[in-house]
Amino acid sequence: QSSDTIKIGILHSLSGTMAISETTLKDAMLMLIDEQNKKGGVLGKKLEAVVVDPASNWPLFAEKARELITQQKVSAVFGCWTSVSRKSVLPVFKELNNILFYPVQYEGEESEKNVFYTGAAPNQQAIPAVDYLMSKDGGDVKRWVLAGTDYVYPRTTNKILEAYLLAKGVAKDDIMINYTPFGHSDWQTIVADIKKFGSAGKKTAVVSTINGDANVPFYKELANAGIKATDIPVVAFSVGEEELAGVDTKNLVGHLAAWNYFQSVKAPANSDFIAKWQAFTKNPKRVTNDPMEAHYIGFNMWVKAVEKAKSFDPEAVIAALPGIEAPNLTGGVSKMLPNHHITKPVMIGEIRADGQFDVVWQTKDLVPGDAWSDFLDGSKDLEADWVGKKCGNFNTKTNSCGG
Amino acid sequence: MTSGVFSAISDRGSGVFIAILVAAALLIPASNLLLPPDSALHVPTHLVSLLGKYLCYAMLAVALDLVWGYCGILSLGHGAFFALGGYAMGMYLMRQIGPRGVYANPILPDFMVFLNWKELPWFWQGFDMFPFALLMVLVVPSLLAFVFGWLAFRSRVTGVYLSIITQAMTYALLLAFFRNDMGFGGNNGLTDFKDILGFNLQADGTRMTLFALTALGLVLCYWISRVLVTSTFGKVLIAIRDAESRTRFIGYRVEHYKLVAFTVSAAMAGLAGALYVPQVGIINPSEFAPGNSIEAVIWVAVGGRGTLIGAALGALIVNFLKTTFTTGALAPYWLFMLGGLFIATTLFLPKGVVGGARAFWEKRKTTKAAAETAPAAE
Amino acid sequence: MLNVENIDLHYGAAQALRDVSITATPSKITCVLGRNGVGKTSLLRAIVGQQGISRGKILWNGEDIAKLPPYRRARQGVAIVPQGREIFPLLTVKENLETGFAGLPRKERYIPDSVFALFPVLEEMLGRRGGDLSGGQQQQLAIGRALVMRPKLLVLDEPTEGIQPSIIKDIGKALSFLRETTDMAILLVEQYFEFARDLADTYAVMDRGQVVLAGTRSEMVETDVRRHLAV
Amino acid sequence: MSVTVPVSASLLYVDGVTVSFDGYKALRGLSLYLAPGEMRAIIGPNGAGKTTMMDVITGKTRPDTGDVLFGGRHDLTQMDEAAIANLGIGRKFQKPTVFESLSVTDNLRLALKGARSPGSALFGARNRITEDDIAAILTRIRLIDHRHRIAGALSHGQKQWLEIGMLLAQDPKLLLVDEPVAGMTDAETEDTAHLLRDISQTHSVVVVEHDMHFIRMLGVTVTCLHEGAVLAEGTIDEVSSNERVIEVYLGR
Amino acid sequence: MTRFLRALLVVGLCLGALPGLAQDAFETGLQRLAQDSFGETTTAISEIATSGAPNAALVIEALADGRLFFTADKQIYVKKPTGEFIDARTGAALAAEPTGGSAVRLNNRVRNVVQGALGNLGILSSDPVKRKEAALAVLRSKDATALPALETAIKQEKDRAILRTLETARAAIFVTKPDASDADRLAAIGALREVGNQDALATLRGLPTSVSAPVAEAAKAAIGGIESRLALWEVVQTAWYGLSLGSVLLLAAIGLAITFGVMGVINMAHGEMVMIGAYTTFVVQEVIRARFPGLFDYSLVFALPLAFLTAGLVGLIIERTVIRFLYGRPLETLLATWGVSLILQQAVRTYFGPTNQAVGAPAFMSGLIEVGGLSITLGRLWIIVFAFLAFLALLGALRYTSFGLQIRAVTQNRRMAANMGIRTNYIDALTFALGSGIAGVAGVALSQIDNVSPNLGQSYIIDSFMVVVFGGVGNLWGTLVSALSLGIANKILEPFAGAVLGKILILVGLILFVQKKPRGLFPQKGRGVEA
């Protein structure tokens, strides 16, 4: 390894079930690194991407993380999509004291010294989306279907949402919760149930935490069953431009998604990014999406932190990162918080016929990511602060740091 | 005919295999701990954990070969026994965290706290004690195998029918363990372990010990399997594989033989899983995925079905290639190489690596012998 | 006319035939005798293509068929009644017979009446699975199946095995009948000495992979033959 | 045939057994009584039900009706194959079935009399069987030179012999032998007849054959089955001169 | 403006009165649209719709389709579907598209209002298709301002189906309208009870709480009546869902019933054949979209044979290069075909990319018909029909052709089959190609309801094996019965056990069932099997 290149690890699945989502992130990282090198690299050194394929296999994630850090000696890693992949690499990053940038919306309830969460915490996606639907513009929704894939992210998100809705005075009877297995493909019964639930005379909406693969058949069934967004809108947290590229969106117009970024947002930084991306992938139709933006922000933050610390040493960069600001693609400036989450705008988009989203609502200010939900018993007293308290789970009641 | 506990491993292949493993168990940790990192002979920690993981897979492969290679039971659900052993160990490690979890709950693991569980479910009791956990590592998989096998073998479910229900078993367990309500941490599984028997899991010393134990565990599993297959028991297994009903007609209780083999095999798979978890740092339901069990079958086939050493070797080869191929420029294409390897193995080494090598030697021997002696036809 | 010339056959490293030559002439029955394991079946396998040979020629009407795949040989009129019957167990008796149609021109795709005349039991059991038949019934089916192919060379490997005496007699008559009425060449492997002796026009005795005695029936000396068949 | 035979006096008591497959009656009220130490030859047309009868006795096929008792008290219709084998009933199949990937020696080793539990096979007596213990049998079936070969590589006739050898090794009280001389030369047939006669000194034997020379050499009571029931029974001369037997079986 | 006044206006509009006032409202409405605020847009729509201006319908239709634009200097213009631009205010054609125009945006709330407005405007149209749509729109929006127009329309309507919709719409309005008279309400409740479907139920449940006791009583009775009727239909509906799921399983498994069930190849690449079929559909649709857009509705008709051929060809190649060396070693086919499956997956991933591809539904396969209380989605209906056709074709081919006989002979005893003159090589290759081709055809159907991604095959392989094995290997009828019974059992369990637990129960049930029938539902019987 020559001393004037610095390695960056890219830990995204290129095969297996998650390749469908993660491959794009690998390409996005390659582009960002490429761009940075064109600008002269960082601290005078060129960056070199090291791509590995953890193949949607969680133990392999841990193995590959270890390989990146110890063998390839990378200075930081950008990677993971599912929470379980993040959980499986966590001990490795802690042990070897390196940095992971995690770009996907997740269930929260975590703040680790070695991880920087550039995707949304539940308060940056789920809660605002529900707020919107309850508003007049959102349709004054009174009855809720919380539909999700049966795993931790949807379960936690729905737990938070349920607590939130109850606190907002929604009756228990007006909430229906439904879980389906990964890759569920026969949605007839559930769509019929939703239709039935929605025929109680109150405006009904579906909050969907359905995971990747199951979405296409879900939307196809919705369209088949003739459920229009004007009847029962569906707001999804895991359906972005990339996922919609696989569906015929004609019949889905008006269904919603909540993200912190949409490709359709008109901002100079965004147009620039889209142009570069399409040039980089040599595909003028290639779409961008929210986790890509998260990597964009995370990568720029890392560059700035390195410059601030004047070192590539992970320990120094970790210390330098909180407080770093980097522009996002929608015209704002995101900031890394002491809890290792960032500030983000929250947007609600409606699906258009061309597979893009129309932003119909967005928060005025950037929302700071909250690691520990205020709506869960176990975590409402917890707080993460890696700057002052040097603790990821400080209990404000007992004034002590957890394990 | 010689037989018995020691003669089972008195052949040359076994000798070499065991010697290599024992040497690895002693020398690799020693080199890691005693030699300076810049020494040419120093084995870096990450390599040791990698090897440790492979050896766990090799144990699983040996367990599978015992039932598939010798008894014709193509289990497409052996990953389930591996995972159950892993979970039993994971539960112990989880309980060891104690109040050091993020929510600082002294009893409840983190995932239970944040899903609002109020108390520890009954099936988590006792896992704070290592001996109990160790017992469960063996008992849970073998109990499942026993009950499952008792039903299936008694009903004379054989061939693909048996394969498919073993697959259904692991698939059902996969779905069940995915459910958060089951109380095993949902799809995130059990993770963030701190220490084992008071030793820090991240410490090199602990890692080396675990590695050495895994290597010796593989020796143990191999030994047990050899004792089984070299005794007449093994001959009966082969007889069952070849002509099950004929075996019955000379008075053997086929279901008992299968049950013994299946249960022992499940216990070995469980042990492999238990050694795997502390080294890998996580256990979650994806270990139950049917694809994993099929992959294990493939290791056995690559190495050579019905050879035990081949099974272990197959696991090492395939996983080593997987590790190598998934890094760097070739990463997006590694499936081509792995797929190609599988096809090439079946076409050119129909008995697997070890089977192929043996056939090669035998052929050389017999052609020589044939050249020297008179016609084989009597 | 079949001329097997100096063939060797190996199973792996073990040699089962060495320098075997034999002929089968149209309208003649050629009988091969020999103890267990001397290579009779191996010889037939070589002729029908189930087993490759390592040396020699197999001439069928002058053409060397040794390299042809089995189905081509079958389509040139070579049919076998194998040892162990090899019935298609899950096909019905009728379907078993119909497998013989594969090499026939469309207009010949029917089951000749002679088959049922010879083995009436087959007609009774047309709808039964072949695998369910009794051993002897299967043997009859195997012969019937070969006849459906309208063979020019009929190769039979111990066809009387497991068959009741009356039908053995019938088979003997049938073979004589075929010899008399058609130009079929018949190659018969048999242990049952009297049956073979009564039928054979020419014979060959094998021992340890080799032909040790051969000749026409008139030349055949029973004691010589029996010596080779003795234990 | 309506001889009443006391159940307890017969080693094998088959009475009124009926078996049908998808409506086809393979056995129609078959009765057969075998005294201890008796050897019985069974003949009958192809499809008469001889093999099916053995299937019933060994537990492979469950009869629709009828009794099958062994030693006067064991109801074979209620037992499975292994249990029946362990009572001391051994069988040679019509189509030779041996363990193809085991050596000739190992085939015999597994068949040899003795405990058959997994425990005994693992650590027990079965592991102490030496080649010498089976050498006698190997010699008797003339496979001594083939003892290390894989059974799958034997010729058809050699497999027949191996199966006979396995039956000898089992040393059962009752031997059921289905067409032992099919595919054997006349000399071997003679030899087999000697062998069976020797065995019948100390064992009960039921032997099915179509080879009338062989049957004659055995010199025992012959039962002729036809369409699932007994057609004739008696000495070989009686039976072979029976008009019906000649008509359906022997031919003219 | 009160609702009453607006209602009056609609009447006026119908009579062609008050043109001056109308033009004013139209103008202000248009101005509002340029504000780019959903609230203003909503108001604007009412104003425009009720203005009676000649361009009103044109503008609102354009808005609904996203073809209405505004510029910074508040010029409003419409892009016609044909591509020309016209000024919204005057209707005059524009020479070129004004610069800096952006579309007037919609959200679901606006869309609802637009729908109502379009209903009100179209209900008296002379085009029956438009009238039908408008009637449905009114039924959805239950907009009371449409009532006068509705009454007029009901008087004029000749088409019975449309009339029914109109009357239902009127009833729906009376039920929800806060100030309707009791008599109107009771009549309306009666009408809705007649209709008796989920929508009617929803409307009835939306009855204001302030109504008089007899009305509330009647509504309660009507709701109860509809509910019990629907409960009955639900059984049928569940059976239908089961049948539909079963037919998907059947389609997925049927090719495997050949390659595995008949040939004995443990074909782990079967799923990838399905995937190839789905990608063929995608490619066909891409070509059609690009070259012959008019043929889109026939895309599946082209895709079917092509998918059969493509997957069949791939199958043929696999058989000739790999499988043929493995006959008689069935377990090794598992290893080799697993390798093939990895390669095919990654090849598709490399060539088409890892993400889902969009496959559209032709018009005849989209939508829903209601039969009594049963809703049948057309896409599913076609898949069921298709699955059965494929099944019957295959059954016929195997049972009644000499090809079928030869396939079975070859798989039962390859060596002997060759000695019977059967070209075993040829039969093997064709059989495998046939099984693969059928899998490809299944892919065409599955592309309509599932992801078209490199993972498609993997998601069906386990289910396919279960179906084939559960039915009894080698028995096509078994495959049929097993697919349908698994589908129906799944759908019976799903409502109360949930999808996850339901699936677990099915698996456990399957394991237990196999104890009773160790060779599947339709075991192969006889002596030949045990030997």
Ligand SMILES: Nc1ncnc2c1ncn2[C@@H]1O[C@H](COP(=O)(O)OP(=O)(O)OP(=O)(O)O)[C@@H](O)[C@H]1O
């Ligand atoms: N598949 C095989 N592999 C290896 N050796 C074989 C195989 N088949 C036969 N042999 C051997 O080849 C020799 C000749 O066998 P073959 O079957 O031709 O004998 P045969 O004369 O037909 O005997 P039989 O009368 O018993 O049928 C025997 O020694 C046999 O053991």
Ligand SMILES: Nc1ncnc2c1ncn2[C@@H]1O[C@H](COP(=O)(O)OP(=O)(O)OP(=O)(O)O)[C@@H](O)[C@H]1O
């Ligand atoms: N599983 C079965 N299914 C259908 N029919 C059967 C089955 N088993 C036996 N049979 C029929 O029962 C009859 C008796 O068969 P069996 O094998 O007992 O005859 P056998 O007396 O042994 O004849 P052979 O002398 O030819 O061996 C035959 O017609 C056979 O077709």
Ligand SMILES: NC(N)=O
């Ligand atoms: N974090 C997620 N989406 O698993």
Ligand SMILES: [Mg+2]
């Ligand atoms: Mg032979």
Ligand SMILES: [Mg+2]
């Ligand atoms: Mg018989």
